Amino acid sequence: MVRKFFVGGNWKCNGTAEEVKKIVTVLNEAEVPSEDVVEVVVSPPFVFLPVVKGLLRPDFQVAAQNCWVRKGGAFTGEISAEMLVNLGIPWVILGHSERRSLLNESSEFVGDKVAYALSLGLKVIACVGETLQQRESGSTMAVVAAQTKAIAAKVSYWDNVVLAYEPVWAIGTGKVATPAQAQEVHLELRKWLHDNVGAEVAVSTRIIYGGSVNGANCKELAGQPDVDGFLVGGASLKPEFIDIIKSATVKSQL
Numbered sequence: 265m266v267r268k269f270f271v272g273g274n275w276k277c278n279g280t281a282e283e284v285k286k287i288v289t290v291l292n293e294a295e296v297p298s299e300d301v302v303e304v305v306v307s308p309p310f311v312f313l314p315v316v317k318g319l320l321r322p323d324f325q326v327a328a329q330n331c332w333v334r335k336g337g338a339f340t341g342e343i344s345a346e347m348l349v350n351l352g353i354p355w356v357i358l359g360h361s362e363r364r365s366l367l368n369e370s371s372e373f374v375g376d377k378v379a380y381a382l383s384l385g386l387k388v389i390a391c392v393g394e395t396l397q398q399r400e401s402g403s404t405m406a407v408v409a410a411q412t413k414a415i416a417a418k419v420s421y422w423d424n425v426v427l428a429y430e431p432v433w434a435i436g437t438g439k440v441a442t443p444a445q446a447q448e449v450h451l452e453l454r455k456w457l458h459d460n461v462g463a464e465v466a467v468s469t470r471i472i473y474g475g476s477v478n479g480a481n482c483k484e485l486a487g488q489p490d491v492d493g494f495l496v497g498g499a500s501l502k503p504e505f506i507d508i509i510k511s512a513t514v515k516s517q518l
């Protein structure tokens with residue numbers, strides 16, 4: 265398999281110091297497929313990054329949930345990409361729909377962030393996805409293509425990018441995309457990459473699904489040919505995250 269299965273856990277703005285340690289203990293004690301089969305990345309809030317990185321098993325990695333768009337400086341409240349590099353945080357999630365909608369991050373701004381983070385050597389989980397209204401009006405593909413285009417316009421090196429398709433209507437709602445719905449968009453995104461970036465990038469870039477993934481629905485989603493893993497929200501705070509990591513074996517058995 266050219267694309268190693270990828271499971272990200274986005275803890276969002278959740279957790280106390282005690283809870284975070286408990287989650288890490290559960291992860292550390294879990295038996296999961298080897299690093300050759302699945303890449304696991306957990307993303308705690310900024311303030312917990314050092315403690316999680318320090319305690320977490322070495323075969324799992326950490327991601328920040330955001331970073332500033334350019335070099336740090338007089339930007340009160342922001343966290344720079346340089347700081348993540350300095351702390352040895354390898355990954356960052358950018359363009360999450362909660363930031364796009366609640367904090368008005370435009371696709372261009374997200375594209376700038378992705379390019380800047382990559383330029384410093386960070387690996388990026390770049391998120392795209394349509395709202396329910398956009399899906400119902402038939403513009404899903406136009407929306408995710410435009411969001412991807414804003415990233416592709418500024419990025420020439422895709423090895424360190426994972427593309428996360430997260431339909432907004434499926435995030436935190438319990439309304440998961442059906443395997444067919446996810447596969448359809450992932451395939452279209454891969455075609456878009458093929459036509460607009462290049463054949464090699466299209467084949468090698470992991471496109472992961474996010475939106476109400478849980479221990480019960482992960483296997484069927486993982487069985488879809490263009491679903492290369494997950495970005496998990498709520499369930500990544502619970503022991504069932506282990507089951508989601510284990511769904512990587514569905515892929516390796518195909």
Ligand SMILES: O=C(CO)COP(=O)(O)O
Pocket residue numbers: 274360430434435436437438474475476477495496497498499
């Ligand atoms: O936004 C998500 C991951 O980034 C998905 O969240 P849920 O899994 O809670 O729906």
